[in-house]
Amino acid sequence: MASFGWKRKAGEKVSKSVVQKFEAEEDKAAQDPGDEEVDWVHAVKRRRELLLEDCATRSKRLKDEGAALAEQGRHWEALKKWDEAIQMTPDDPVLYEMKSQVxxxxxxxxxxxKAAEMAVKFRPLWWEGWQTLGRAQLNLGEVDLAVRSFQVAIHLCPSERTLWQEDLRWAWRLQRQQSATKEKIRQEEETKRQIDNAPELSRDYDDFESDEVLAACVAVAERQTRYEEMRRTAVIVDAEGNVVTEAEGSGDAAAPAKEQFVKARGL
Structure with missing residues (x-):
């Protein structure tokens, strides 16, 4: 069976008048193509602009609704609104900054x-974004990073007094306290090591009634007392940022006197 094919010749069974009319219309279209052509590129761009404008409008509405909810203390609902807004305008730093605060x-x-980091990523010269990032880092315990963030914020807006008087000063106090606490822990560990590995206890004494044994006991007891005092001491930073120590408890413990120990003969 022969396959189907279009074999009709042009003009076959078509009246001459119809052909002339068709050719006349074709010539007219060729002479005036502007009436028939459509700028599809422009139409697509315009459609995209309208869609973006609609997304921006809806995002702003969701942003305002979230802010109102946050002011009422309905924080989780505010976060939900802002997450929806971020889906439409993912490069809006204000949304991330408000989200970080909540x-x-x-x-x-x-x-x-993470939210505050996104805010400064999209607007690196926004001092409020760096301030929020620093406060979030403080809350996480990253004091050194918070100090740097506050310093960047001050560099961007040196006239903002809260950055100097509140944020950076508080971060510096925590930084000093953190450093002092680390040093206190190091001293405690060193003192404990000296107690556990006291050189006086590693010697072999021939006479347990000698003054050397008595002196060794006094030295070990002094280390033990110093270690206990360190454990009862808290590191505090005053309002001026000075590191001070404060003993917890009565603080009546004193270094052991030599009279508190007796020779083995007296036992």
Whole structure:
């Protein structure tokens, strides 16, 4: 069976008048193509602009609704609104900055830092974004990073007094206290090591009634007393940022006197 094919010749069974009319219309279209052509590129761009404008409008509405909810203390609902807005305008730094503030209030420390990092990523010269990032980092315990963030914010807006008087000063106090605490822990560990590996206890004494044995006991007891005092001491930073120590408890413990020990003969 032969396959189907279009074999009709042009003009076959077509009246001459119809052919002339068709050719006349074709010539007219060729002479005036502007009436028939459509700028599809422009139409697509315009459609995209309208869609973006619609997304921006809806995102702003969701942003405002979230802000109102946050002011009422309905923080989780505010976060939901802002997450929807971020889906439409993912490069809006204000959304991330507000989200970080609320997450910090909710003690969601790590997500708060990530949100603030996105805010300064999209607007690196925004001092409020760096301030929020520093506060989130403080809440996470990253004191050194917080100090740097506050310093960047001050560099961008040196006239903002809260950055100097509150944020950076508080971060510096925590930084000094953290350093002093680390040093205190190091001294405690060193003192404990000296107690456990006291050189006086490694010697072989021929006479347990000698003054050397008595002196060794006094030295070990002094180390033990110093270690206990360190454990009862808290590191505090005063209002001026000075590191001070404060003993917890009565603090009546004193270094052992030599009279507190007796020779083996007296036992």
């Amino acid at each position: 997450l910090t209030i909710l003690q969601e420390v790590f997500p708060a830092v």
